Amino acid sequence: xxxxxxxxxxxxxxxxxxxxxxxxxxxxxxxxxxxxxxxxxxxxxxxxxxxxxxxxxxxxxxxxxxxxxxxxxxxxxxxxxxxxxxxxxxxxxxxxxxxxxxxxxxxxxxxxxxxxxxxxxxxxxxxxxxxxxxxxxxxxxxxxxxxxxxxxxxxxxxxxxxxxxxxxxxxxxxxxxxxxxxxxxxxxxxxxxxxxxxxxxxxxxxxxxxxxxxxxxxxxxxxxxxxxxxxxxxxxxxxxxxxxxxxxxxxxxxxxxxxxxxxxxxxxxxxxxxxxxxxxxxxxxxxxxxxxxxxxxxxxxxxxxxxxxxxxxxxxxxxxxxxxxxxxxxxxxxxxxxxxxxxxxxxxxxxxxxxxxxxxxxxxxxxxxxxxxxxxxxxxxxxxxxxx
Amino acid sequence: xxxxxxxxxxxxxxxxxxxxxxxxxxxxxxxxxxxxxxxxxxxxxxxxxxxxxxxxxxxxxxxxxxxxxxxxxxxxxxxxxxxxxxxxxxxxxxxxxxxxxxxxxxxxxxxxxxxxxxxxxxxxxxxxxxxxxxxxxxxxxxxxxxxxxxxxxxxxxxxxxxxxxxxxxxxxxxxxxxxxxxxxxxxxxxxxxxxxxxxxxxxxxxxxxxxxxxxxxxxxxxxxxxxxxxxxxxxxxxxxxxxxxxxxxxxxxxxxxxxxxxxxxxxxxxxxxxxxxxxxxxxxxxxxxxxxxxxxxxxxxxxxxxxxxxxxxxxxxxxxxxxxxxxxxxxxxxxxxxxxxxxxxxxxxxxxxxxxxxxxxxxxxxxxxxxxxxxxxxxxxxxxxxxx
Numbered sequence: 001x002x003x004x005x006x007x008x009x010x011x012x013x014x015x016x017x018x019x020x021x022x023x024x025x026x027x028x029x030x031x032x033x034x035x036x037x038x039x040x041x042x043x044x045x046x047x048x049x050x051x052x053x054x055x056x057x058x059x060x061x062x063x064x065x066x067x068x069x070x071x072x073x074x075x076x077x078x079x080x081x082x083x084x085x086x087x088x089x090x091x092x093x094x095x096x097x098x099x100x101x102x103x104x105x106x107x108x109x110x111x112x113x114x115x116x117x118x119x120x121x122x123x124x125x126x127x128x129x130x131x132x133x134x135x136x137x138x139x140x141x142x143x144x145x146x147x148x149x150x151x152x153x154x155x156x157x158x159x160x161x162x163x164x165x166x167x168x169x170x171x172x173x174x175x176x177x178x179x180x181x182x183x184x185x186x187x188x189x190x191x192x193x194x195x196x197x198x199x200x201x202x203x204x205x206x207x208x209x210x211x212x213x214x215x216x217x218x219x220x221x222x223x224x225x226x227x228x229x230x231x232x233x234x235x236x237x238x239x240x241x242x243x244x245x246x247x248x249x250x251x252x253x254x255x256x257x258x259x260x261x262x263x264x265x266x267x268x269x270x271x272x273x274x275x276x277x278x279x280x281x282x283x284x285x286x287x288x289x290x291x292x293x294x295x296x297x298x299x300x301x302x303x304x305x306x307x308x309x310x311x312x313x314x315x316x317x318x319x320x321x322x323x324x325x326x327x328x329x330x331x332x333x334x335x336x337x338x339x340x341x342x343x344x345x346x347x348x349x350x351x352x353x354x355x356x357x358x359x360x361x362x363x364x365x366x367x368x369x370x371x372x373x374x375x376x377x378x379x380x381x382x383x384x385x386x387x388x
Numbered sequence: 389x390x391x392x393x394x395x396x397x398x399x400x401x402x403x404x405x406x407x408x409x410x411x412x413x414x415x416x417x418x419x420x421x422x423x424x425x426x427x428x429x430x431x432x433x434x435x436x437x438x439x440x441x442x443x444x445x446x447x448x449x450x451x452x453x454x455x456x457x458x459x460x461x462x463x464x465x466x467x468x469x470x471x472x473x474x475x476x477x478x479x480x481x482x483x484x485x486x487x488x489x490x491x492x493x494x495x496x497x498x499x500x501x502x503x504x505x506x507x508x509x510x511x512x513x514x515x516x517x518x519x520x521x522x523x524x525x526x527x528x529x530x531x532x533x534x535x536x537x538x539x540x541x542x543x544x545x546x547x548x549x550x551x552x553x554x555x556x557x558x559x560x561x562x563x564x565x566x567x568x569x570x571x572x573x574x575x576x577x578x579x580x581x582x583x584x585x586x587x588x589x590x591x592x593x594x595x596x597x598x599x600x601x602x603x604x605x606x607x608x609x610x611x612x613x614x615x616x617x618x619x620x621x622x623x624x625x626x627x628x629x630x631x632x633x634x635x636x637x638x639x640x641x642x643x644x645x646x647x648x649x650x651x652x653x654x655x656x657x658x659x660x661x662x663x664x665x666x667x668x669x670x671x672x673x674x675x676x677x678x679x680x681x682x683x684x685x686x687x688x689x690x691x692x693x694x695x696x697x698x699x700x701x702x703x704x705x706x707x708x709x710x711x712x713x714x715x716x717x718x719x720x721x722x723x724x725x726x727x728x729x730x731x732x733x734x735x736x737x738x739x740x741x742x743x744x745x746x747x748x749x750x751x752x753x754x755x756x757x758x759x760x761x762x763x764x765x766x767x768x769x770x771x772x773x774x775x776x
Contacts, residue, residue: 003640004556004587007525008503015647047452055447055659064435064629100488100631103653111524115396116504132651136499137395138526168392199392241452241658243488243631252391259403263520265491269657270629271443 012135016128018350021338025348036370036378039348041177043295043321043369045238048287050278055242058274067270069262070254071098071246075273078280079246089221095248097257100268102207102232102245106133107264109228109247110169112256113201114139118168120203123154125324125357127177130205140166145358148314152179152324152357156190163198169228170195172220173205175212178355178365179324180299180317182215185223192224202227207245208320210236210288213296215318226250233272235320236288237279242272295321298368298375305379306366309386321368324352328362330386338364344388345381400523404516406738409726413736424758424766427736429565431709431757433626433679436672443630443663451662457650458642459486459634463661466668467634477609483636485645488656490595490620490633494521495652497616497635498557500644501589502527506556508591511542513712513745515565518593528554533746536702540567540712540745544578551586557616558583560608561593563600566743566753567712568687568705570603573611580612590615595633596708598624598676601684603706614638621660623708624676625667630660683709686756686763693767694754697774709756712740716750718774726752732776733769 018039025035046052070076073093080093099105106129114120116138122130124143131141144158159170170191174183188204195202204220206229220227232245249257261267278284302323303313312326331337335351342348352363368375406427413423434440458464461481468481487493494517502508504526510518512531519529532546547558558579562571576592583590592608594617608615620633637645649655666672690711691701700714719725723739730736740751756763 003638004501004589006641006644007499007501007506009525010500010644010647013647013651015643016650019650042454046450052447052450052452056444059440059443059447062434062440064440064627066430066628101654103651107652111395112398113392113395116526118395129651136525136648136652137397138504201392239452240454241655243653243655243657250391253394255403256394256398259398259401260524262404262407263401263491263517264495264524265631266489267629267631269631269660271659272657 009135009138013132014128017335017354021342021348025342028342028346033346035346035348036374036381037348038366038368038370038378039350040367040369042240043235043238044371045291047238047242048284050281050284051237051239051275054278055271055275058271063270063274065270067267067273069265069267070258071268072273075277078277082280083219083221087219087222089219091221091248095251095254097247097249097261098268098273099245099247099261100265101234101243102205102230103129104265104268105230105245105247106130108257108260109203109230109249110134110139111137111260112253113168117166119164119166120169120171121154121159121162121167122171123152125152125178125352125355125360127173128354128356130171139168143356147358151181151184151315152176153181153183153187154191155187156194159191159194167198167200169201169203171203171205175208175319177208177320178322178350178352179315180320180322181315182212182318185216185218188220189223192220192227196226203230204228205230207232208235211292211295211321212319213299221248228253233276233279237276237284238288238291239272239276242269242275244268244272244276295368298372299323301372302366302368302375309379309383323366323368325364325366326359326362327364332362334362334364341382341385345385347378347381397523397526401520402516405723405742409730409736413730416730416734421734423734423736424762424769425736426754426756426758426766427738428755428757430628431623431626431679432759435626435630436675438666438669438672439625439627439663442666443659446659446662451658453658455655455658455661457653457655458646459656460661463665466665470668471607471609475607475610477607479609479636483639483642485635485637485649486656486661487633487635487649488653489622489631490593490618491517492653492656493618493633493635494518496645496648497591497618497637498522498527499525499648500641501556505554507552507554508557508559509542509547509550509555510559511540513540513566513740513743513748515561516742516744518559518561527556531744535746539569539572539703540564541569541571541575542579543575544582547579547582555586555588557589557591559591559593563596563707565596565708566710566738566740567703568708568710569703570600570706573604573606576608577611580608580615584614591618592616593618595620596623599680599683599709600707601687609636616641621664621667625664625672626676626679627660627664630657630663632656632660632664683756686760687711689760690754690756690763697767697771711754711756713752713754714747714750715752720750722750722752729770729773733773735766735769
């Protein structure tokens with residue numbers, strides 16, 4: 001009785017390498033070691049108190065039933081209002097879908113668009129789930145190498161050079177993971193124009209929206225109303241574990257999105273949705289703004305400290321909470337470097353190989369999701385490691 | 389600039405017909421009408437207080453971060469213990485995956501198993517999401533008509549008759565939606581045997597486990613350790629809006645399940661997981677048992693009342709919270725009957741067409757998810773409607 005073979009798509013979907021490293025970090029911690037976590041894409045800030053309190057009130061009030069598949073109308077409207085108030089963009093609430101995390105939004109968007117063999121153009125490096133979701137629905141990711149010359153972002157010229165008759169979508173992330181870079185507005189406009197002319201969908205991952213330290217904090221929707229935007233309450237609003245995100249999609253896609261959402265998820269978490277209503281209150285917005293400033297201070301410190309240690313940072317990070325550094329002065333094999341650093345000095349960082357792209361073997365992603373004193377301690381340990 | 393065409397899979401995925409009816413029911417309510425809801429697969433019982441309180445404590449304690457992709461170890465162990473305590477089955481916690489609802493479990497199971505063209509045998513009628521998930525991952529649902537002669541369940545003979553070289557899995561639901569029937573243990577054993585001999589996976593939807601009024605409340609795992617079980621905190625534990633389910637999968641599938649879960653969901657909701665720990669406490673179990681007895685009383689009443697009104701119930705419901713009735717004495721078009729009943733007397737029921745199968749056009753699903761007095765009122769209204 002042989003076990004039935006698993007799906008072919010599993011050959012294309014790799015586990016995150018950092019997971020093995022994270023497991024080792026936890027084992028070291030369990031053994032009493034003081035591990036500094038710079039590998040995790042989750043800020044150390046707790047969910048803002050007003051959101052937690054709204055969640056508690058929701059539970060006390062019995063908001064524990066299914067909601068409409070695309071979310072409660074109040075929250076869809078609040079998200080639409082947020083675009084109007086903060087980005088000056090008019091979005092009908094009917095084009096907002098609340099989802100189980102940005103993961104849920106990405107899944108709905110790609111399952112609504114991709115037939116087997118359809119191609120999606122995206123940058124390399126990229127957040128690996130983007131590629132994997134495409135493969136989950138039998139689409140073909142067209143990975144376009146990008147580097148410091150393009151600020152690690154797609155360009156219209158590169159998109160055009162990789163276009164084919166099967167191109168169904170182009171995916172951009174700004175601010176990007178792992179590099180923290182922003183795409184230039186005029187470049188994004190040209191890519192949007194190309195998509196519009198040739199009949200493809202521009203998908204923009206804006207899940208780090210708001211976490212911008214240099215350059216404009218904007219939404220693609222301010223210039224391309226037809227773009228499909230993926231967003232999340234996880235990062236800017238620090239609601240990771242609540243699993244809540246959203247999507248803004250072109251009007252013609254909404255019936256398909258709703259049909260898929262009702263089948264795939266039934267509804268997003270009810271308590272999380274009621275809690276998220278407090279995300280847009282003035283007190284919460286003031287708090288997340290102060291945290292943004294704290295993150296900027298960390299970025300400034302970490303960038304300078306890594307440069308001083310001989311790491312190269314070919315494109316300065318402008319947003320999110322990552323520094324993507326070239327470690328070639330110290331190693332030819334960054335994954336081994338990360339493993340050794342963890343074993344010797346209990347500092348956990350993510351190897352570039354998880355994100356792909358040119359030079360990934362020699363790259364490391366440092367997340368500044370821990371406090372400034374801890375980052376300073378980490379830098380001391382890395383210095384000791386390098387000097388040893 | 390034509391809009392890009394949507395994915396082919398959307399042609400195979402239908403929206404639930406009941407959704408239009410539900411929208412109309414809500415519009416009538418908004419206009420002040422007293423609608424009796426018998427269309428919704430969600431009990432009227434609130435989440436048990438101990439679970440709500442555990443959720444509140446989790447939020448107060450700051451359990452709002454990502455968890456491991458397959459769930460917190462405490463909850464995986466608690467689920468494993470539940471199988472040992474209540475069903476006498478030893479399940480390693482390592483084979484339990486906590487998921488965003490049973491929907492998330494089904495998605496992981498099918499994306500792990502199905503390559504394009506792979507076939508899954510399932511009964512017709514069935515819960516429509518089962519078929520849709522198969523199509524979402526480019527598998528082929530092989531719908532096998534079942535009726536009263538088989539208690540609306542698959543038989544080993546029918547499964548064998550529909551077997552092909554592409555058969556990858558057989559999917560059974562017990563108790564079933566929409567019929568509330570149980571599969572006979574010996575029939576399930578024969579199907580499991582067939583799967584084992586021929587190298588396919590037996591997937592059993594046990595999301596109504598515990599909600600059994602006649603016949604044995606059991607898990608397929610007691611006789612087929614290699615089966616893949618889908619389960620949920622939604623129905624028996626009344627946690628619908630929390631979006632939390634689980635899966636028990638064969639050991640060899642777990643690395644694939646974990647890899648897919650980390651990509652598709654990152655993790656299930658953290659507060660929901662901590663809340664669910666209270667589901668297995670003695671107080672909660674006593675409460676859900678008393679609710680099960682209330683549901684049985686509703687089933688007994690509704691079954692007799694519908695029979696008295698001239699509906700036919702070819703296979704008496706043994707579990708879940710649905711009565712699947714043949715309405716041919718009253719209509720040749722049950723969807724129109726449901727629409728007219730709602731307009732005239734504000735009683736909402738689900739047309740059989742949402743579930744497929746022989747006679748679906750003349751079938752209705754009555755959910756006893758509302759109180760006995762409301763069911764009595766509904767029966768009065770239906771009587772008036774039929775007599776008019």
